[in-house]
Amino acid sequence: MIHRLASPALCTFLALLLQATHPVFAEDKKPDAPTAEKAKAPPPDWGAIFKMHWQNRVRAFKEQNLVFQNVVLLGDSITEGFDVAKHFPGRRVLNRGIGADVIGNNMAPDDPRGVLQRLDNSVFDCAATDVFILIGINDLNSGKSVDSMETGYRTLLQRLREHSPELRVHVQSVLPTRGNHDKQNTPVREFNARLKRLAAEYKCTFVDLHSLMADGEGRLKAEFTNDGLHLTETAYALWRGKILETMSWN
Template sequence: MAGVVVFVGDGLSAGARWDERFPEFEVHNLGVSGDTTDEVIARLDSVAETDPDAVVLQVGTNDVGWQRSDEYIVRNIETILWTLHKKLPVTRLLVQSVPPREQEFVPLIRTINCHVRQFAPTVKAHYLDLWPALADSEGKLSAEWSTDSLHLTEAGYVVWLSELRPALVDLLESPQTLPISTQPA
């Protein structure tokens, strides 16, 4: 299996070394440390220019840190997905849940993820819930995977990869959806 895969998002994606973790793909890591959903929206043209087979989106945790509302964050993630779907109608989309953080953010992140999970199918995006793999029993980012309740350790990236790899392989093996206007009658 080969293909062009673009990873877009914040510092968690930026630091993941996706090219090493997915050597079978042509990987473009467009994650940028500190990015919020606003910055990702502003650079969607650069994502589209790569003409990828798949886009893997992971964003939202910095918006949470800036204490933006769930409505704001959800609307921006929906805008990102809708824009990608419109600009890249045959590209497969995989959106990942906003990962857990400190205890105070658990309810907000759960609400965001619920809405994104419900929205994803409307733009033919697949949804990957990382919460069960990364959260502890209280819903916080597990101390096993992070030393600061935000950034992942190498062990945290390994856990993320164990969830992401099968989801991405499944996504790329699924039939490509043609744009509605080009589907035969």
């Protein structure tokens, strides 16, 4: 029944073992007359054979894992508006952005929002190798202090590190704003400075999107937004380039 149940890889391995122990079957011919040299041939080095098989299988696993890696974009409506199918064709990029979402600490009992409340279905259950986080502007718009936001973000990074220590975490700076949202630019800059320190503390990559999209006065460039907060396709294309660079996909 072995020929019906064994996988192709196992069949190949068994064939190699058969050749090592009975070389006559590998060449499909009658054995030569025994000689003194053949009589003294050492037995197969089973340790080396199994070691080679193990190394080959591990190499194959690594190659398969690279093919099936998932990159998660975690955030609010700015992330939700990122058309990953358009900007990352052929890549396994999952959009886990939800409009009006926040970090999620110190929430009212009747408010279910927050990335802290949805890490299982947004990151942990996604076979993720990388997560790019962009969250915080709605916390500011809800009146949260930078101190409270830093506390929540620290909790977020702690949970990611404790649950998935091999996960590559990319902390993205909160974007500048414009127009009716211009008042948030000062706390945004302060929060980003803290995010950079948190990223270093938790050994995460810090991705500076703020400098990439700010004009000379520190506001979101006019061509990057229609409402002072959300992004145009021009901005998403620029953001895409930063992710490609971070992932070494260029």
